[in-house]
Amino acid sequence: MRKPKIVILGAGYGGLMTAVRLQKLVGVNEADIVLINKNDYHYETTWLHEASAGTLHHDRVRYDIKNVIDTNKIEFIQDAAVEIQMEEKKVILENGEVAYDYLVVALGAEPETFGIKGLKEYAFSIVNVDSARQIRNHIEYQFATYNTDADKKPERLSIVVGGAGFTGIEFLGELSNRVPELCKEYDVDFHDVRMICVEAAPMVLPGFDPELVEYAVSQLEKKGVEFRIGTAIKECTPEGIIVAKGENEVEEIKAATVVWAAGVRGNSIIEKSGIEAMRGRVKVDPDLRVPGSDNVFIIGDCSLIINEEINRPYPPTAQIAMQQGELCARNLAALIRDKGELETFTPDIKGTVCSLGEDDAIGVAFGKKMVGGKASFMKKMIDNRALYMIGGPSLVFKKGKFNIL
Amino acid sequence: MRKPKIVILGAGYGGLMTAVRLQKLVGVNEADIVLINKNDYHYETTWLHEASAGTLHHDRVRYDIKNVIDTNKIEFIQDAAVEIQMEEKKVILENGEVAYDYLVVALGAEPETFGIKGLKEYAFSIVNVDSARQIRNHIEYQFATYNTDADKKPERLSIVVGGAGFTGIEFLGELSNRVPELCKEYDVDFHDVRMICVEAAPMVLPGFDPELVEYAVSQLEKKGVEFRIGTAIKECTPEGIIVAKGENEVEEIKAATVVWAAGVRGNSIIEKSGIEAMRGRVKVDPDLRVPGSDNVFIIGDCSLIINEEINRPYPPTAQIAMQQGELCARNLAALIRDKGELETFTPDIKGTVCSLGEDDAIGVAFGKKMVGGKASFMKKMIDNRALYMIGGPSLVFKKGKFNIL
Incomplete structure (x- = not known):
């Protein structure tokens, strides 16, 4: 048979x-x-925002598929x-x-770009290892170029993140940690940099507890993120984005980097x-x-x-x-x-935790709300658990997150 | 008085x-x-090709001016x-x-661009710390983007170096060491990369001993560099360069990166x-x-x-x-x-040594010709001597080159 x-x-x-x-x-x-x-590797989609911001190397977010499958039992075709x-x-x-x-x-x-003009052409998306390291390099190139322009262009250092959902917020958490490092590396004044979160919905992180959301927004604002909530992106151009302003007006936000993370x-x-x-x-x-x-x-x-x-x-x-x-x-x-x-x-x-950077997060787990280091610890345990479920303890030791404060 | x-x-x-x-x-x-x-720093102009290729961090090629001047005696104005x-x-x-x-x-x-059209606009030059790190990041961005293109564009991975003089050759020496690292980092096949040295003069490194030049060319070719000698650049465009081919014809060499190092x-x-x-x-x-x-x-x-x-x-x-x-x-x-x-x-x-990368060089010093590790050692001693002459032993210890094989 x-x-x-x-x-x-x-x-x-x-x-x-x-x-x-x-x-x-x-x-x-x-x-x-x-x-x-x-690809011949698996990647941790939920960690890509870190590779995209440049806070975690992209090799840390992927591993060879043949490391976790038994090739005597499973034929792998790339x-x-x-x-x-x-x-x-x-x-x-x-x-x-x-x-x-x-x-x-x-x-x-x-x-999902919802048919918004120019997004596919001019915006980056955090979708895989290739796109993550492209975003990291694109942002770094803007910083590296800023001081070479005879007339400095502030929009080079403007980064728009479309979407205040999970991915957008987690990416902003990493990005706002990374930007001070980039400023130091490329002799750039932190005040010349803008990180702008644009969200069409009237709220950040819909579905999350409002108290936790307030904490997240306040923490990100402290690190320099501007929020433009209830603001719809009408178009993405090579120069930035066009947003709706009131009923009939539009406004241009110039930015060399637009990352689309809204769905x-x-x-x-x-x-x-x-x-x-x-x-x-x-x-x-x-x-x-x-x-x-x-x-x-x-x-x-x-x-x-x-x-x-x-x-x-x-x-x-x-x-x-x-x-x-x-x-x-x-x-x-x-x-x-x-x-x-x-x-x-x-x-x-079992719970949901949204990271706000290396040592901060918000979340609900075991029915309890938590913020800061505790939530961040929980997030790392969730990340390690995903590795464990697929590759057992050896994969956790190889790729796990142990930078626990 | x-x-x-x-x-x-x-x-x-x-x-x-x-x-x-x-x-x-x-x-x-x-x-x-x-x-x-x-700037408030001095940079080693003769090391910029390393920072441009990405084989030496740009902070290694510069130091604070106030570290070497006596501010009681000299007023520094930035x-x-x-x-x-x-x-x-x-x-x-x-x-x-x-x-x-x-x-x-x-x-x-x-x-010096000799009035060649488009060079100022579209070519990079190895002139200072700002431009060096921009070149490094530009090349890295091309590698990072290559796999994200739906139709892969081979020209993304083509790097033209205009000029086979000192700077061009030293840059190619570093670049050809860096490219295999970039291939590994960004999952790129080395055979997809091109490094093309275009020189209008009929020779490489004019003024150098022909035997040494032959060694240099052969070493760089082994590492993947193509030489187009006796080939004049007519124009630089956003897509690459136009070169003269015979008396009346021209040829386009597509390349996302053009580095002008010809004078x-x-x-x-x-x-x-x-x-x-x-x-x-x-x-x-x-x-x-x-x-x-x-x-x-x-x-x-x-x-x-x-x-x-x-x-x-x-x-x-x-x-x-x-x-x-x-x-x-x-x-x-x-x-x-x-x-x-x-x-x-x-x-x-006292002598002249042209580096071909971290562990290789050609040169004449004390009236003797040398190649390989010996010449490379001499080059590092020359680099350290420049530091010593200006900042004494403490500057040599801080910024010197001790990666001697």
């Missing part, structure tokens, strides 16, 4: 967790398992998915194609493959399969799970993706063994 | 040497000494000279003016001040004074000294500038003491 073939697309939190759980659950005689990823053909049970890759019996789509998110959507391959989705996210069945399909799972940022309590989707997080990966592996094992009912997914939100 | 006032413009090799010698020779009651420099008014015996500065009885002009060189001229303030000069260099009297003036000295890259043996000007070097500074200080002391004849200047060329 032919062994069933399980193909996993993506080695982010969800896909890699599925792979490492599956290699424990399933014997080599039970299934062929293939993991496909664009390639990028282009299209899923569900009827033919195959995936088109950039350099070939692969057939499957069971498919796990864990392709992650893309920036993500699911991978565009989902729509390209004809799967019904909202902004690239598929409202999966409780067992994480695509509605109407019995062999395709979607997990991570491309899946959409409703929080019944508030009747709104959960925001896509690493925490949920990893929990989905664990369950997905169990359901795959059940399927190939023909073991009746599949398990259904319910997120178990 | 009013004390005479000596003003020194520039704290490069020549100006700073004049200052430190003068503070030993002359008592506080004999003269007021003022040193004026744009300002930039704009014009010298010899008849009024004063210097116009960006933020004021200063009168003098004796003036030492040691303002250094500027890049220097004296400071443009010389001409602006109405002093007769050839490309900003003044053929000074044997005692280093401006012809027809009894109180204005010009030393360093703005002075022109004829090598009688070959009836051609000596190339401007740190070695000559420092020797001029020493003699200039003695002549100033003689003048303020009204002690008859001034000394005349004859360069004492």
Whole structure:
């Protein structure tokens, strides 16, 4: 009898967790398992804001996939998915194609620019290792160039961050720690630098406790961040951004660096493959399969799970993706063994911590609010836990965060 | 009786040497000494190619002027000279003016672009700390961006160096050491990178022994440098350079980075001040004074000294500038003491070593040709000697080069 073939697309939190759980659950005689990823490394998406600001080297936020998978059990293919053909049970890759019996789509998110003109062309996004180190270098190049201009251009040292959500705030926390270092390195006066957070919504970090948000804003303001809340970006240009001012007016904010951090959507391959989705996210069945399909799972940022309590989707997080990966592996094992009912997914939100830089954070964990060093410690433990869940203690020792104050 | 006032413009090799010698020779009651420099630091011009390539941090190539001058004897003013008014015996500065009885002009060189279109706008030059770190960051940014381009642009990783003279070759020596590091850092294939040396003259390092030149070219070629000798740059554009090809044709070499290292001229303030000069260099009297003036000295890259043996000007070097500074200080002391004849200047060329990177060089010293580690050792000793001459042993310990293999 032919062994069933399980193909996993993506080695982010969800896909890699599925792979490492599956290699424990399933014997080599039970299934062929293939993991496909664009890079030969996994990166910690939730740490990219640090690499982007330059406070953590980009090699610290990634590790080789072959370090955590058992290559006797899992075949790794470095390639990028282009299209899923569900009827033919195959995936088109950039350099070939692969057939499957069971498919796990864990392709992650893309920036959502909401059709705002110029964002794709002129703004940076914190999406992967490549873009993170580009942002770091772009900002550093502006500092390095400032003193070479015959007429100094203040906009060189202006950095706009679009979005006061999780990513925007965490990036500003790191950036505001990094800027004084850059000033020293490039003989620049700190007062010549501007860090401007522009957010269309009337609040910072929606969904967070207001007291914690107030702390975060005040801490970032102390470090030089300006907030322009309730301000919509109308357009991004090579010179900066155009924002709405009142009902009919607009205002230009000149800035050599614009980082767009105001939202993500699911991978565009989902729509390209004809799967019904909202902004690239598929409202999966409780067992994480695509509605109407019995062999395709979607997990991570491309899946959409409703929080019944508030009747709104959960925001896509690493925490949920990893929990989905664990369950997905169990359901795959059940399927190939023909073991009746599949398990259904319910997120178990243990807490949420938003970093404000190396030694500061806000968060809620175990039902308790916390700020400062305590919250920062919690954040590092969460980061280390993600490593532990996928790669065990050895990965924690190699890549973990131990700079605890 | 009013004390005479000596003003020194520039704290490069020549100006700073004049200052430190003068503070030993002359008592506080004999003269007021003022040193004026744009920055509050001196930088080692002959090390800038290292900071530009990124093989030596820019803070290693500079030190505070106040570390080496005696501020009880010398008043330091941080300002930039704009014009010298010899008849009024004063210097116009960006933020004021200063009168003098004796003036030492040691303002250094500027890049000579020979009127080639686009060079000023689009090419970088290795001229000071600001420009060096800008070049380093520009190149690094290109590497960081390469993998983010949807269609990879090979020209991002092409670096053109205009000029196969001393600066061009020394820069290429460092750059070809740095590129493999950048490839590793940014996940770039070394074979995608191009380093192209374009030189209009039919030879590399004119004036150097042909055997040594052959060694240098072969070493750099091994490290990936392409030479386009006898090839004139016609134009520099935002996309690269246009070079002459045969009699009537031209060829475009696309490159995101063009570094112009094909020649220097004296400071443009010389001409602006109405002093007769050839490309900003003044053929000074044997005692280093401006012809027809009894109180204005010009030393360093703005002075022109004829090598009688070959009836051609000596190339401007740190070695000559420092020797001029020493003699200039003695002549100033003689003048303020009204002690008859001034000394005349004859360069004492002890040797010339051209670095090919951290552990390789070619050179002639004590009449002997040498290559490789031996020449590299000699180069580092020359670099340390320059520090010693100005700041004594403590400066050598602070900033010297001890990475001897």
